[in-house]
Amino acid sequence: MIFADISPFTYTPGATDWLRILPELILLGTGLLTLMADLVAAPGRKGWLALVGLAGVIGALVATVMLWAGGTYGDAFYGMVNDDRVALFASVVILFAVGVGLLFSPGYVERQGIVHAGEYYTLMILAALGMMLMSSASNLMMLFVGLEILSLALYILSAIVTTRRRSQEAGMKYFILSSFASAFLLYGMALTYGATGKTSLAGIRAFVTTHAFTMGSGFGPLLVVALGLMAVGFCFKVSAIPFQAWTPDVYVGAPTSVTAFMSVGTKVAAFVGLARVFLFALSPLRPTWEPVLWVVAVLTMIGGNLLAATQRDVKRMLAYSSVANAGYMMVAVATHTQASFQGLLIYLATYAAMNLGAFGVVLALERRDGQGTTLDDFAGLGRRNPALAALMALFMFALAGTPATAGFIGKWYVFYAAMRGAHVELAIIGLLASLVGVYYYLRVVWAIYFTEPATAPLLVTADESAPVHEPIASASATATGGVALAEPATATGIAMATRVLPAERAPVHLATWLGLALAGVLTLVLGIVPMLMVDWALAAAQTLVK
Amino acid sequence: MVATGYLFAAIFFLGGCAFVLGGLAFADTLNALLLKGRKRAASKFDTYESGEIPLGSAWVQYPLAFYIFALLFVAFDVDIVFILSWAVIFQQLGWFGFVEIVFFIAVLALGLVYAWRKGVIRWI
Amino acid sequence: MVAGDIAFLVLATVAVASAFGVVTFRNPIYSMLSLILNLLSLAFFFLTLESIFVATIQVLIYAGAVMVLFLFVVTMLTPKGGGISGPDRLRWQWTAGIGLAIILAGGLIISLLNGSIADGAKVAGMNGLSAAVARYGNAQAFGEALFHGFSFPFEVTGVLLVIAVLGAVVLSRRFAHE
Numbered sequence: 001m002i003f004a005d006i007s008p009f010t011y012t013p014g015a016t017d018w019l020r021i022l023p024e025l026i027l028l029g030t031g032l033l034t035l036m037a038d039l040v041a042a043p044g045r046k047g048w049l050a051l052v053g054l055a056g057v058i059g060a061l062v063a064t065v066m067l068w069a070g071g072t073y074g075d076a077f078y079g080m081v082n083d084d085r086v087a088l089f090a091s092v093v094i095l096f097a098v099g100v101g102l103l104f105s106p107g108y109v110e111r112q113g114i115v116h117a118g119e120y121y122t123l124m125i126l127a128a129l130g131m132m133l134m135s136s137a138s139n140l141m142m143l144f145v146g147l148e149i150l151s152l153a154l155y156i157l158s159a160i161v162t163t164r165r166r167s168q169e170a171g172m173k174y175f176i177l178s179s180f181a182s183a184f185l186l187y188g189m190a191l192t193y194g195a196t197g198k199t200s201l202a203g204i205r206a207f208v209t210t211h212a213f214t215m216g217s218g219f220g221p222l223l224v225v226a227l228g229l230m231a232v233g234f235c236f237k238v239s240a241i242p243f244q245a246w247t248p249d250v251y252v253g254a255p256t257s258v259t260a261f262m263s264v265g266t267k268v269a270a271f272v273g274l275a276r277v278f279l280f281a282l283s284p285l286r287p288t289w290e291p292v293l294w295v296v297a298v299l300t301m302i303g304g305n306l307l308a309a310t311q312r313d314v315k316r317m318l319a320y321s322s323v324a325n326a327g328y329m330m331v332a333v334a335t336h337t338q339a340s341f342q343g344l345l346i347y348l349a350t351y352a353a354m355n356l357g358a359f360g361v362v363l364a365l366e367r368r369d370g371q372g373t374t375l376d377d378f379a380g381l382g383r384r385n386p387a388l389a390a391l392m393a394l395f396m397f398a399l400a401g402t403p404a405t406a407g408f409i410g411k412w413y414v415f416y417a418a419m420r421g422a423h424v425e426l427a428i429i430g431l432l433a434s435l436v437g438v439y440y441y442l443r444v445v446w447a448i449y450f451t452e453p454a455t456a457p458l459l460v461t462a463d464e465s466a467p468v469h470e471p472i473a474s475a476s477a478t479a480t481g482g483v484a485l486a487e488p489a490t491a492t493g494i495a496m497a498t499r500v501l502p503a504e505r506a507p508v509h510l511a512t513w514l515g516l517a518l519a520g521v522l523t524l525v526l527g528i529v530p531m532l533m534v535d536w537a538l539a540a541a542q543t544l545v546k
Numbered sequence: 547m548v549a550t551g552y553l554f555a556a557i558f559f560l561g562g563c564a565f566v567l568g569g570l571a572f573a574d575t576l577n578a579l580l581l582k583g584r585k586r587a588a589s590k591f592d593t594y595e596s597g598e599i600p601l602g603s604a605w606v607q608y609p610l611a612f613y614i615f616a617l618l619f620v621a622f623d624v625d626i627v628f629i630l631s632w633a634v635i636f637q638q639l640g641w642f643g644f645v646e647i648v649f650f651i652a653v654l655a656l657g658l659v660y661a662w663r664k665g666v667i668r669w670i
Numbered sequence: 671m672v673a674g675d676i677a678f679l680v681l682a683t684v685a686v687a688s689a690f691g692v693v694t695f696r697n698p699i700y701s702m703l704s705l706i707l708n709l710l711s712l713a714f715f716f717l718t719l720e721s722i723f724v725a726t727i728q729v730l731i732y733a734g735a736v737m738v739l740f741l742f743v744v745t746m747l748t749p750k751g752g753g754i755s756g757p758d759r760l761r762w763q764w765t766a767g768i769g770l771a772i773i774l775a776g777g778l779i780i781s782l783l784n785g786s787i788a789d790g791a792k793v794a795g796m797n798g799l800s801a802a803v804a805r806y807g808n809a810q811a812f813g814e815a816l817f818h819g820f821s822f823p824f825e826v827t828g829v830l831l832v833i834a835v836l837g838a839v840v841l842s843r844r845f846a847h848e
Contacts, residue, residue, distance in 0.1 A: 011818050035832075038660075126833055152833045617834065623731055628827075639817050647817075657835040
């Protein structure tokens, strides 16, 4: 290089660098392939694109496992990304989430009449790519680019049901609020760079370790402001209280298959990113950030569970439940020990299995107009569709934390680590909060097996099933109408429709069954024989938290 | 450290602005004192449209197509910045830089092909 | 360097005032014009820092392309010259926002007075990069950093741009053949 004598940038990537991001490369190739395949696919027959996507996801999964088995890991591309155990563990969970999300999609896309089916699959895969890049970033810059890729793809996916106003509203809300949070995060990163002169996480850690850190002088105040801004950004992305306001509306308005995927994938990417920044790079500043995350964890656990308990729409309840689960994961971050980070990874994996499954059942029951997910719709499901009912019961028991299911394992490792790591109070608050969780999860099981369908005619809005021609500006009006639907007595201006009989419900697509079965099996396996995953999580935790 | 060259340019810029604005103000004052009629008429407050009578307000809703074009323009404008910074040193960068930029352009070209095939580039 | 200080003060005043205008104007077009002014003054900041290339990009991309995009959105959503009208329903948010802004500004001012900008961040990006700028020029040094150091984020940005194109197509057309 001609500048070699004066420029620090003489780095040229070699074969190792490319090998280390092989899973991401496969995913990128698959995404671009589906984008091109969409152009030649006949309209209305785009289900096979999901197969192409699935093949890519499986390929990436194989590559990830090979990298794990290979045993060597390190930075690639000038310290931008790495393939350490944490990145690979997160990649496996993300790939599982996107794989199941893709399995859920063909039937759902068809039923909802999503016209942009080709883009849908491309965006799912590219969103997963962004999540993987974010969780394998070893540089703040890469962390942000990964976050932007996943966010941008998810904004579009949330709004992709162009004929339904609530979906458009979800996309709009997510976009505006989430870009705000991204700006906070970016500002925090810029100030971190100002204080340390580094963007690489290892460099920041080295700087913070070797330099005096006091509030009165030096780098203290600047890093404190940076920490606060980054905490806001991350807390928003993981939907922790008080930054949860967007979660219910976006999760309910977005297509259910997207909700299932993003509720899991975003959490994995954002929590691993949070762990990389707070538990690794800024670990020496623990006394400063720990109280903040402590408060956030407590607020999120209590608030999320109480809000979830008041919901009658199961999809909305699951949205608030994902807020509550963010609180449990935040406990693991606030505890900041190796065991707690291991607990966080375990929680992420188990949460992926059961939450994907729960949203999958909701998706199977959802009607064409986006309704049909309230507790009343679950009434008598045990007789109408025993298999679906049994799966939902399994996922609800798992989310409630019943032993012998995945949910118990996750909670056990997080709370046990909290107790060992001198945060007994967090563990106790968490346990009490999850008791509230037992109530609202098991209420669904109660509805499935011990109640009968209401005799009142089901209500269908006249305008929701028809294509929308009004501008988005009127979307908020519809949203209030949509909420009112849960209470038939207050719903006004709604056309009466004939009762939807069980037989008239759309049959569940074969791929959806497959996805549900996968999630169900994993929920049981992780609950009964978790040791293999626990070991992997420990191996991953050891690479990041010493 | 401030580049003094730019500072000079800035001073000239401000001086130019002051010259034009001052001249206009002077001419306007002169005009008001000597030439301007004292009569107020409605037509004096009209928008000047080359002799045409203005129809309606300039605040109208533009079609969505403009917006898509603007967005595509931004996407490819950002593209240009990267290509430019490659072009100024492409000899030093050698084959690796070439592969990099080709990869980048190829990815964006796929986006363009997609937009084209979807009929976005077509004017309505 | 007195001249530099004066230039900085003038630019800083313009930048802060125009940024304030962006959030206080109730007519979106005025907000946008003041955002353009803000972006231009940022470009001048880059000039005073000898980053000619970044300053040019700032004008080209932000003050140019992105603002055109903003303009189309504003004109698409606000016909008839109507800004926001009616009483301000976000009063308590204003109070809270100003309070938080004061805290943020206080933190930043304290850290600047403490001299807590790391040496690594002071030398125009990274150690030695300013030397490369001095010898080979701005755009060249930028390209060197982009294509050697930050080549990976750069490639990934391409994916981001493709997603943006996809989003434009998906969100602007409701039906498959429109």
